[in-house]
Amino acid sequence: MLSTLMQPETLSIIIGVFFGMTSRIMMLRTDYRQYPTYPHGKIIQVSLGFIAAGLGALVVPALLNKEYTAVTFLALAAQQFRDVRKMERETLTNIDEMELVPRGTAYIEGIAMVFEGRNYLVIFSALVASGFTMLFAWYWGILAGIVSLFISRWFKSGKALKEIADVRLMDVRVDGPDLYVGSTYIMNVGLPKDIKIIEENGMGVLLTPKDKSAKVTLSDLGQRQAILHNLSVILGVYRDSSEPALVPMAKLDLDSGELALFLLPREKDPNQVINIVKGAPTLENAIRLPTNS
Structure with missing residues (x-):
């Protein structure tokens, strides 16, 4: 069992998924915008984050093993997260009808865009951590994953x-x-x-x-x-x-x-x-x- 876990491919996927999920949890919070809701809204976002982390972690090991169809994973991810953006837009639009002071369509579109973009940051963190683990060593993968978390945090929010x-x-x-x-x-x-x-x-x-x-x-x-x-x-x-x-x-x-x-x-x-x-x-x-x- 231990020897299987220490295989470069397995180790890179585990480290990639770990840093991808860590990135998503870091970026997930319910604040004055009251979204995502607790617990079900957060469960949905964490689940999507796990999928994104898995996709990002799988790409480099698959390519190095000449499984070139792995590139289609990213195309599937892009389509899926466009659907996430659509889902968030529709949900917030329906909620907005009950607000005393509505968010407005521009604000809703901005929030939906953020939810889509953060899933791509999860893929980025997972891909970087997994890639460095696969190409160099596990400790380089952990270091690269930590750096990717800081980068994700930097891009988490826009201007005030x-x-x-x-x-x-x-x-x-x-x-x-x-x-x-x-x-x-x-x-x-x-x-x-x-x-x-x-x-x-x-x-x-x-x-x-x-x-x-x-x-x-x-x-x-x-x-x-x-x-x-x-x-x-x-x-x-x-x-x-x-x-x-x-x-x-x-x-x-x-x-x-x-x-x-x-x-x-x-x-x-x-x-x-x-x-x-x-x-x-x-x-x-x-x-x-x-x-x-």
């Missing part, structure tokens, strides 16, 4: 909003029926009871873009909705369904390119509001680089 915009609190004021955050007009509020709620619970945030590319990114409707959703999920929102006047909103100052946010959080913690906005993800499908062009 604090990298493209300065964030500060602004006063919320109601002038007659008109609601403003700073000097930016938000909406018309007609009912006196809604005005009272806004005056008591409303908060305003102003995002100032750091460059011209950031201005275009902040103007994206999907990016704005993602910020509002994060704030509402973490801090709560002072509203119920069928109350359009109490919906958190984001409006752009067309002259300066600044983005004004109107919030009705359950927890009015100014420092936490600033930190949440700064830490909000910059959506990949919202990033624009007109200055590079």
Whole structure:
């Protein structure tokens, strides 16, 4: 039994699967996005991670043994994980209909893209660890696997909003029926009871873009909705369904390119509001680089 385990092929597959699974578990967490759910959502993702790790670990030993059909494993993996992306998109879209402040299609597409991409990082970790074990020695495979974990961790998350915009609190004021955050007009509020709620619970945030590319990114409707959703999920929102006047909103100052946010959080913690906005993800499908062009 021990001699079988010490065979180069077997050892490389074991080490590859181990580091592939370790990579997936490192990247798997349920946070303010409330997804994947526990326990079944996590079971699904861990199971898919095991499949990805197995595929990555098998490729190098198979190729070295002239089993060239092993390349088809990667093609099958690509198709399978495209289906994972589709599954996540459909699931989150269905859940989004029940949210008081929806994620929006752009945010959902970004999350689905991340789930697909992380499975490819699992394949990468498994392939690197398995390949170094097979080509050199088991200890080189373990070292390469550890390095691959750091690389996977580096690529796990994208940019945060604090990298493209300065964030500060602004006063919320109601002038007659008109609601403003700073000097930016938000909406018309007609009912006196809604005005009272806004005056008591409303908060305003102003995002100032750091460059011209950031201005275009902040103007994206999907990016704005993602910020509002994060704030509402973490801090709560002072509203119920069928109350359009109490919906958190984001409006752009067309002259300066600044983005004004109107919030009705359950927890009015100014420092936490600033930190949440700064830490909000910059959506990949919202990033624009007109200055590079």
